[in-house]
Amino acid sequence: MHKYIIMGIQGSGKGTQAKLLAEDLELEHVSVGDIFRWNVQHHTKIGAQVKRTMAAGRLVGDELVESVVRERLAAHDWNFGFIIDGFPRTARQAQFFLESYDIDGVINLHLDDEEVSRRVLARRLCSQCGMDYNLIAHRPEHEGACDVCGGALVTRADDNPEALATRLAAYHAETRPLIDIFQHKEFVVTIDAGQPVDVVQAEIRKSLALPARAAG
Ligand SMILES: [Zn+2]
Numbered sequence: 001m002h003k004y005i006i007m008g009i010q011g012s013g014k015g016t017q018a019k020l021l022a023e024d025l026e027l028e029h030v031s032v033g034d035i036f037r038w039n040v041q042h043h044t045k046i047g048a049q050v051k052r053t054m055a056a057g058r059l060v061g062d063e064l065v066e067s068v069v070r071e072r073l074a075a076h077d078w079n080f081g082f083i084i085d086g087f088p089r090t091a092r093q094a095q096f097f098l099e100s101y102d103i104d105g106v107i108n109l110h111l112d113d114e115e116v117s118r119r120v121l122a123r124r125l126c127s128q129c130g131m132d133y134n135l136i137a138h139r140p141e142h143e144g145a146c147d148v149c150g151g152a153l154v155t156r157a158d159d160n161p162e163a164l165a166t167r168l169a170a171y172h173a174e175t176r177p178l179i180d181i182f183q184h185k186e187f188v189v190t191i192d193a194g195q196p197v198d199v200v201q202a203e204i205r206k207s208l209a210l211p212a213r214a215a216g
Pocket of ligand 1: 128147
């Protein structure tokens with residue numbers, strides 16, 4: 001049973017890489033972002049809190065993140081390993097997490113701030129069906145219109161340079177001490193996330209001595 005933590009700033013393809021790993025290694029992909037999105041979509045109390053925080057360009061508070069993760073991990077039956085994304089976020093959480101779970105490795109996806117900005121500011125969202133687009137990696141067939149429903153493509157409220165700068169600064173301030181803690185345990189693999197998705201995935205597996213991705 002494998003247990004991994006994956007770290008990477010938004011735009012680094014963290015969710016995509018975690019899903020690819022989870023897919024054929026039978027890992028549970030525990031994504032704090034996905035849990036929050038579900039809550040927003042279903043208009044829960046947690047969802048309302050998350051929405052307010054994100055609109056202000058801030059990160060969701062530690063207490064909320066911790067309670068959500070605790071609940072999710074307690075629901076897990078542990079016959080399978082997991083790859084967790086979006087947690088831990090503070091030094092205290094990291095220490096607790098490493099003591100409670102026998103983590104096999106930490107995957108750190110590295111992307112320069114400039115490339116993060118380029119990728120994040122190219123994101124678009126269908127105003128009708130919610131489908132995600134990216135003007136660099138996933139262009140719509142017709143400019144400004146959704147391939148699926150024809151709806152107008154818009155930018156997320158928090159994908160503007162000011163909110164992004166705030167998130168970048170917060171990410172670096174939070175992440176540096178975490179990487180230090182993980183590195184003391186000597187199982188951090190840092191991968192250049194500026195490469196194509198398949199290359200990044202292959203490098204992650206090679207670094208962790210995992211089998212290559214199943215063909216097809
Ligand atoms: Zn659409």
